[in-house]
Amino acid sequence: MRTHVLIALLGAALLAACSAADSGAPAPDSAHLEPPPPGAGVQYRMVSTVAPGQEIERCKLVVAPPEGLTIRADEVRFSAGSHHVVLYKTAYKEIPAETREGVRVDAAEVHDCNNGATAAWEITGVVAGSQSFSGESFLGDLPDGVALKVEPGAVLVMNTHYLNANPEPIEADARVNLYTMPPEQVEQEAGMLFHYNPFIRVPANGAASARMRCRIDEDISIVRIQSHMHRRGVGFAAHRVRGDGAMEEIYANEAWEEVPARVFPSPLEVKAGEALDFRCDYVNPEPRDVAQGLTTRDEMCMLIGPYFPRTPEIDTCSDAQGFPAETWIGSGAATCADTLACASAAASDAALYGCVVDSCPGAAAQVSGALRCQFSAGHGACADACAGDADRCAACMDEACAADVTACQAAACD
Structure with missing residues (x-):
């Protein structure tokens, strides 16, 4: 079986933007968020007119100060018409044309x-943001001596997803304050967990779950965490998985908007070899299937929060080469072999997501191993081959992923 066809089916970026709200709930006046005092930080701002009934993602690229930023806290406000604002890091040295x-x-x-900030721009991580009108932000206040760093002159992307459910245009105003500390006072660098599960499919008038696990290979301390789902989300739970497999709940939430953050009085320690496991539960009242995606017609499942000390791979659950390192855990009864056959026959992204959702939990490691090989072009071995001739790509992928496919076909569900 040629599982290389899965590469073309994964339409979602594994680091994605948040969703828009459609509730029409009032938001605090963003104009009340004044910039930090001189020398104490910076403010980034976006103002945009949103037409009646319009749903739109918008971006703006900004350049960090020449001395860089050592961020100890963030504060975010946005006006009605938006459910989130996110400030992303990029790989650019100057703003592209x-x-x-x-698109110029x-x-x-x-x-x-x-199509989302990650489709338009080369995103490498998250600096700050919020999905709450009440001001609960991603970063919050970091412990003394801990700061999230932005390199001198780095290009950042400010991104907001608007939905205007009103009959009149709105002037949407979003502001992000980054409060800084002197670089010489920084003892440890913070990172931002931005763990994203793309494998979501909720049947029409039905229920489903999406679950993902990320192994943590360095000792870290988590400052705060929160969830992210869209309006069909009815439950979220995150666990620390001990080395012996024991699950300890560290966060639970039923809200998809005005999402609460859990702030740990003392940072939560996660030891090397442990894992973070999170699950989103959905109920879909609509007469159509709902799958993962960027708009309010779609769904998402994310775990977000600052931690320290930073390891870049931990930010997005990737390996040292930047390839996916997640384990995706289904809630069905399909074997790994059945899941790969389903995925190879899938005619759409939504169908592929459903194949993984329907896989059995006992074969999660083998399902994920086979998928990771596909999504990484054979862990990078077939990158050149797959940039050209399709047959050459297929042959390379069949060889590079042979061990993962063999393990998958032999895997049992119990």
């Missing part, structure tokens, strides 16, 4: 990025 999609744009101005 066109997007990854080849004045990126220093507010512009549409309706």
Whole structure:
């Protein structure tokens, strides 16, 4: 079986933007968030007009100060019409003249990025943000001596997803304050967990779950965490998985908007060899299947929060080469062999997501191993081959992923 066809089916970025709200609930006046005092930080701001009934993602690229930023806290406010604002890191040394999609744009101005910030720009991580009108932010206040760093002159992407459910246009105003500390006072660098599970499929008028686990290979301390789902989300639970497999609940929440963060009085210690495991539960009242995606018609499942000391791979649950390192855990009864056959026959992203959701939990390691090989072009071994001739790519992938496919076909569900 040629499992290389899965590469073309994964349409979602594993680091993705948040969703828009459609509730129409009032938000605090963002104008009340004044910039930090001189020398204490910076403010980044986006103002945008959103037409009646319009749902739109917008971006703006900004440049960090020449001395860089050592961020000890963030504060975020946004006006009605938006459910989130996110400030991303990028790999750019200067603001590009066109997007990854080849669209020329004045990126220093507010512009549409309706396929998501990660589709338009080369995103490498998250700096700050919020999905709560009440001001609960991603970063919050870090412990003394801990700061999240932004390199001198780094290019950042400010991204907001708007939905105007009103009959009149709205002027949407989003502001992010980054409060800094002197670099010489920084004892440890913080990272930001931004763990994203793309394997979501909820049947019409039905229920489903999405679950993912990330092994932690270095000792870390988590400052605060929160969830992210869309409006069909009815439950979220995150666990620390001990070395012996014991599960300890560290966060639970039923809200998809005004999402609470759990702030640990003392940072939560996660030891090397342990894992973070999180699950989203959904109920879909609509007469159509709902799958993972960026809009309010879709769903998401994310675990977000600052930790220290930073290891870049932990931020997005990747390996040292930047390839996926997640374990995706299904809630069905399909064997790993059945799951790969299902995935190879899938005619759409949503169908592929459903194959993984329907896989059995006992074969999660083998399912994930086979999928990770596909998504990483044979762990990088077939990158050149798969950039050209399809047959050459297929042959390379069949060889590079042979061990993972063999393990998958032999895996049992219990």
